[in-house]
Amino acid sequence: MANNTNSLIPVLITSPEGKATQLLHLSPADHTPIAALDVRPSLLFTQEDNPGQINDELLDFSIEAIREARKIDLSEISARIDPSMTKTPNTWPGQHYKLLAAMIKNRQPKLVIEIGTASGYSCLSLKKSLPADGKIVTFDIIPWQQYPNVVLTEEDFADGRLKQQIADLTQPHVFNSFKKLLSQADFIFVDAAKDGVMEKTFLNFFESIPFQKPLFIFFDDIRLWNMLEIWREIKRPKIDLTSFGSWSGSGLIHWIP
Numbered sequence: 039m040a041n042n043t044n045s046l047i048p049v050l051i052t053s054p055e056g057k058a059t060q061l062l063h064l065s066p067a068d069h070t071p072i073a074a075l076d077v078r079p080s081l082l083f084t085q086e087d088n089p090g091q092i093n094d095e096l097l098d099f100s101i102e103a104i105r106e107a108r109k110i111d112l113s114e115i116s117a118r119i120d121p122s123m124t125k126t127p128n129t130w131p132g133q134h135y136k137l138l139a140a141m142i143k144n145r146q147p148k149l150v151i152e153i154g155t156a157s158g159y160s161c162l163s164l165k166k167s168l169p170a171d172g173k174i175v176t177f178d179i180i181p182w183q184q185y186p187n188v189v190l191t192e193e194d195f196a197d198g199r200l201k202q203q204i205a206d207l208t209q210p211h212v213f214n215s216f217k218k219l220l221s222q223a224d225f226i227f228v229d230a231a232k233d234g235v236m237e238k239t240f241l242n243f244f245e246s247i248p249f250q251k252p253l254f255i256f257f258d259d260i261r262l263w264n265m266l267e268i269w270r271e272i273k274r275p276k277i278d279l280t281s282f283g284s285w286s287g288s289g290l291i292h293w294i295p
């Protein structure tokens with residue numbers, strides 16, 4: 039989920055040779071020529087010199103997930119949402135929820151980790167096609183019962199396949215206490231603060247985990263200003279799936295231990 043910002047954004051325009059030509063201060067709220075429910079500034083940059091290149095596993099997994107996403111129906115989750123909210127998990131492409139559900143359907147993971155439960159749209163989407171012997175552990179610093187406009191109910195947790203952990207994973211001692219659990223993950227969905235620091239902290243911590251097998255790590259909002267550099271700097275195989283995920287950016291890493 040993206041958060042609103044109205045601050046002026048300094049943008050250095052460079053020539054194709056990398057020479058600075060102009061410094062602009064853009065205000066997305068005042069000067070955007072585009073009218074939409076939500077408008078954000080972002081940047082475009084070349085793929086040839088991207089430090090993390092696409093691999094065959096990412097292409098195969100993504101193509102199959104896109105194919106599957108067309109068939110996924112999340113109207114049961116959308117129906118739980120107050121009609122005054124414009125965002126619905128059943129919107130696809132444009133939202134990433136069907137793509138997440140499709141990835142889970144195809145991968146049949148035993149353990150899914152989510153960082154950022156919030157009101158529960160994504161953990162319900164992840165649970166939609168979770169295998170009978172699969173589990174989701176979703177982390178947040180706010181208990182789901184206290185989250186505004188929450189769509190989760192006690193019943194969603196009743197079969198024991200969905201569990202929430204209240205923990206701030208940016209704290210090294212907290213992160214370390216969950217290292218063993220995280221090392222068993224088949225799929226991780228990261229959707230936390232996007233403050234320009236937190237997601238980088240998680241990536242650094244992930245480097246210290248002895249993952250038991252290759253896994254996919256999905257990052258939300260990679261096209262938002264605060265996420266551009268963090269996403270760009272990832273040196274592991276990765277793919278930008280924004281056109282088939284969330285309008286604010288969907289990125290997938292193939293994490294090979």
Ligand SMILES: C[S@@+](CC[C@H](N)C(=O)[O-])C[C@H]1O[C@@H](n2cnc3c(N)ncnc32)[C@H](O)[C@@H]1O
Nearest residue numbers: 039154155156158159160178179206207229230
């Ligand atoms: C954008 S929302 C998540 C939206 C949710 N994944 C969805 O699609 O429905 C971000 C969430 O990250 C949580 N968060 C912030 N800092 C965190 C941290 N250090 N560890 C875990 N969760 C955190 C926030 O409390 C908030 O609920």
